[in-house]
Amino acid sequence: MVTIRDIAKAAGVSPMTVSNVLNSRPHVKDSTRARVLQTIDDLDYRVNIAARNLRRGKTHTIGLAVPEVDRPYFGELGAAIIENGRRHDLNVVIEQTERSRENELTALALSRLRMYDGLILSAVGLGESDVDLLRVDFPVVILGERIFQGPLDHVATPNEDGAHAAVQHLIERGCTRIIAVHGSLSDDTDVSSLRHAGYRRALADAGIEEDSRLTLTLDVFSPEAASAAVHQAVDAGLQFDGVFCVTDYVALGVLRALADLGISVPDEVKVIGFDDVESSRFLTPSLSSVNPSKDLIAAKAVDLLVDRIKGATGDPVEFVSPYALMARESTAVR
Amino acid sequence: MVTIRDIAKAAGVSPMTVSNVLNSRPHVKDSTRARVLQTIDDLDYRVNIAARNLRRGKTHTIGLAVPEVDRPYFGELGAAIIENGRRHDLNVVIEQTERSRENELTALALSRLRMYDGLILSAVGLGESDVDLLRVDFPVVILGERIFQGPLDHVATPNEDGAHAAVQHLIERGCTRIIAVHGSLSDDTDVSSLRHAGYRRALADAGIEEDSRLTLTLDVFSPEAASAAVHQAVDAGLQFDGVFCVTDYVALGVLRALADLGISVPDEVKVIGFDDVESSRFLTPSLSSVNPSKDLIAAKAVDLLVDRIKGATGDPVEFVSPYALMARESTAVR
DNA sequence: CGCGATCGTTGTAACGTTATACAACAGTCA
């Protein structure tokens, strides 16, 4: 392995001068700089990042831990975070927690942390009860779904208000019997519960009485499961004219099931999702959805993290991103 | 920052003994071990990974560089690689190259490399002409699309044969005028060119004469662009009864355009994609596609990389994964 | 011409961990 010392020897300078050249610091004569660069090129030298990180105590890298990298929403979120990281000269690496509380704690607390200057954690497994475990002396921003009044900065999705707007939109378009398709409502702060609260509030605001049979709960969070749930509901004779899906990902299965059953969207049933994933615009029918301003979420999360990395010590910040309702064919009136 | 030395002092042992405890090495009395562990817990000590990596010269982490993390195919690939990495106790981090040759070279050659024990690079910007730049003395597996007879192990997608099977399938279902929707055919080894070759061979095998007007080339690789291209072709009066899409991602735009134009799939036009992304099963109509055995690709890539990390020095391996044709509604005959 | 400021460069000492070699000690066996 070629080290800085080899370069120094070959170029006839001290290791420190090589280091100065590598870091484009001033106070190096142009001719010396050129000679060192030439030597670096000749010997095909590469900086050893581990050594540099050790010495500097910084890695210029932040981690992004998401539940699943193969869910479109998290792919798009990752791309947005990477883009914002670049603005601050930060390298971003993505890790997967597999939706498990344990892995989220691992990402958060375990040794690996030390390879990053900070972490953006999209938490779905951790809950209010884990607040004490979040007291880490390390820059972390909690992202996305749950509400935390914890010790960490939090960038939240407008879950309840967004869901409220979505369901209100269905009601405005004439729906009165609206199904809600959710993941399991494990506690009061998971995505499904928060969005369900918005659903209920919208019904209440419109004076529509809630019917618990209209809430379909999935044990697995997937289009397959959503599709199966809709099939089962229809087979059981459930009447409905609208479906609010907790995510676009789930809506994919719902739309598919309705097509299988020969139920026309939007004529017989209107469907709306949440997340406004790229592909939703291209489905047939195109899927109405709530856009949670992913780019803003990413920008805010990175900015907050950078502040903390720089040493900001203020109280934890809670930021709820705005949302926009994207009305498309799946909720059209004709 | 609490170091191993602090623990040693507090527990009344040498730093080396703490290290031995941390790495569960033998030759430490149980009582000593317990005392050290207690001290570690008391002082809330965490290993400094940078220091350990420097000293050990290993990181137990591999990188996966993909063009775009927000394309479903790469999300799914990432998930598969992570899963296979776990089998070898390897941490996987994902980076984005933005489809640029330059960034791919950066990921490959630049300093960052040193934070990983190896790299899996899904190359779309690099070409045959860059072969010399690939002579790195570092474990790297090239993934996916292009053909390389380079100095590195290569796990290839069955591009030509898969495309051939897809187009043959269209022909068997009665299509005779088949559009091909591609990205730019920049050289002979990019995805589009390879798959296009399969398209042409299938036409030739069936005795269908090629019509160059039926090849639609996108300058941007997106559903939007694909949709626009189909609109334009139809407006120009182009007659066709089948569409072969270079990826499912592009097919999304094609299906959407056909729906906009009131052209029925599969009755008037049959459509097939490539990649067999998860959502394709749920589209209406569900999209026929070529499944390139993503899991096998991931497993093979990780295995090869692990071998190289362990020091295997044999000739570069070229592995082409098998494919499976998934016939769905978009190519059904009724 | 003398003095402080600036420039270009260097030596030294870490950063926190671990590989290596070896020391101290107890027990075993001939």
Add this chain to the structure above:
DNA sequence: TGACTGTTGTATAACGTTACAACGATCGCG
């Protein structure tokens, strides 16, 4: 008794980089 084995522990010296202080040389200025 002494040579040996095995256990438990430690001292030392790195890994490759960079912060810091300090050096001689050059320069501008009064």
